[in-house]
Amino acid sequence: MTVLLLAEPDEFARQALTFARGLGEVEAVCVGADAGLPVERSHVAEGIEAYAPAAWATALEEVIDRVQPSAVVAAGTEQGNEVLAHVGARRDLPFAANCTGVLAERSGGGAGAAGSGYLDVTRVRWGGSLLEEARIHSPLPLLSVAPHALPAVEEAGSPEVETFTPALSESDLVAVVAEHVDEVVSGISLAEAKVVVSGGRGVGSADGFGMLEELAGLLDAAVGCSRVVTSAGWRPHTDQVGQTGTKVSPDLYIACGISGATQHIAGCKGAKKILAINSDAEAPILASADYAVIGDLTEIVPAITSELRKARSG
Numbered sequence: 162m163t164v165l166l167l168a169e170p171d172e173f174a175r176q177a178l179t180f181a182r183g184l185g186e187v188e189a190v191c192v193g194a195d196a197g198l199p200v201e202r203s204h205v206a207e208g209i210e211a212y213a214p215a216a217w218a219t220a221l222e223e224v225i226d227r228v229q230p231s232a233v234v235a236a237g238t239e240q241g242n243e244v245l246a247h248v249g250a251r252r253d254l255p256f257a258a259n260c261t262g263v264l265a266e267r268s269g270g271g272a273g274a275a276g277s278g279y280l281d282v283t284r285v286r287w288g289g290s291l292l293e294e295a296r297i298h299s300p301l302p303l304l305s306v307a308p309h310a311l312p313a314v315e316e317a318g319s320p321e322v323e324t325f326t327p328a329l330s331e332s333d334l335v336a337v338v339a340e341h342v343d344e345v346v347s348g349i350s351l352a353e354a355k356v357v358v359s360g361g362r363g364v365g366s367a368d369g370f371g372m373l374e375e376l377a378g379l380l381d382a383a384v385g386c387s388r389v390v391t392s393a394g395w396r397p398h399t400d401q402v403g404q405t406g407t408k409v410s411p412d413l414y415i416a417c418g419i420s421g422a423t424q425h426i427a428g429c430k431g432a433k434k435i436l437a438i439n440s441d442a443e444a445p446i447l448a449s450a451d452y453a454v455i456g457d458l459t460e461i462v463p464a465i466t467s468e469l470r471k472a473r474s475g
């Protein structure tokens with residue numbers, strides 16, 4: 162059984178290869194250049210200059226038609242998920258994103274909705290807060306693999322490379338990545354900070370973050386925030402912690418006026434210790450916190466800052 166792996170030359174493709182090997186003999190589909198994976202054959206699409214999700218999907222579909230695979234796998238990156246979503250929508254096929262393992266496989270009767278075949282997988286949902294066991298009935302399961310869930314295949318590869326030029330239509334090139342702009346990080350990066358001082362709706366305003374900045378300055382910390390804060394325009398999206406923001410893993414995460422929604426916790430649960438400062442003793446964040454101070458953050462944060470200053474000057 163041939164399994165197609167949409168592959169880029171990165172660690173995530175090598176993790177996805179570990180998963181794909183559990184389903185059959187793997188052939189790679191690459192765009193621009195071979196990804197150098199240890200697979201039998203690599204189908205390399207030429208003539209696509211930059212990332213264009215619909216064009217990549219067209220290239221992948223051409224190989225699907227030629228090879229007739231039993232499954233298509235990609236890394237669960239933004240690109241991998243986007244391309245498989247295009248293929249799923251065009252072919253009316255189910256797509257299971259962020260899989261971590263195969264539980265069972267049964268072929269039979271065409272394996273479609275009317276057939277008796279199925280594939281059982283485990284997949285990550287809700288930003289890593291839960292694992293779901295899903296049964297997929299499909300003639301061609303489309304599966305992406307959750308990043309960092311599986312070990313990467315280490316061997317170097319020298320597959321037989323077959324190049325092809327996909328027949329692209331104008332609509333395939335409507336959305337094309339034109340430029341990559343590096344994020345401007347001033348001060349300590351959120352993803353690497355040892356201490357993060359993070360604020361939520363309870364901070365009250367953009368100006369309210371001034372006291373968090375002050376505390377962060379004393380602790381060599383980065384400032385983070387919840388999505389309510391970025392939606393309100395108080396802080397840029399690059400400061401957002403959570404499922405749709407940055408995942409942080411500092412030694413200490415100080416959550417000020419943050420309720421602790423699962424989507425926020427998905428981004429800070431890697432912290433060694435969480436200190437919650439919240440006026441509500443019943444706030445959900447207390448279930449994840451190692452320490453809590455119940456009260457008004459506009460009094461507590463300046464009090465901590467003042468004590469730190471005193472301790473350092475004395």
Ligand SMILES: Cc1cc2nc3c(=O)[nH]c(=O)nc-3n(C[C@H](O)[C@H](O)[C@H](O)COP(=O)(O)OP(=O)(O)OC[C@H]3O[C@@H](n4cnc5c(N)ncnc54)[C@H](O)[C@@H]3O)c2cc1C
Pocket residue numbers: 360361362363364386387388389390401402403404405406417418419420421422423424425428438439440441444456457458459
């Ligand atoms: C698909 C999806 C993705 C999402 N992704 C993210 C994400 O990446 N990151 C994220 O953060 N959210 C995300 N969310 C939103 C999330 O569900 C919550 O709505 C959000 O995290 C709540 O933000 P908050 O805690 O700041 O606000 P609230 O839930 O309103 O909580 C405010 C807290 O502040 C406390 N408070 C108020 N005043 C004070 C005060 N003076 N002193 C002390 N405490 C005070 C309150 O008691 C309360 O606990 C996502 C939602 C969806 C549906």
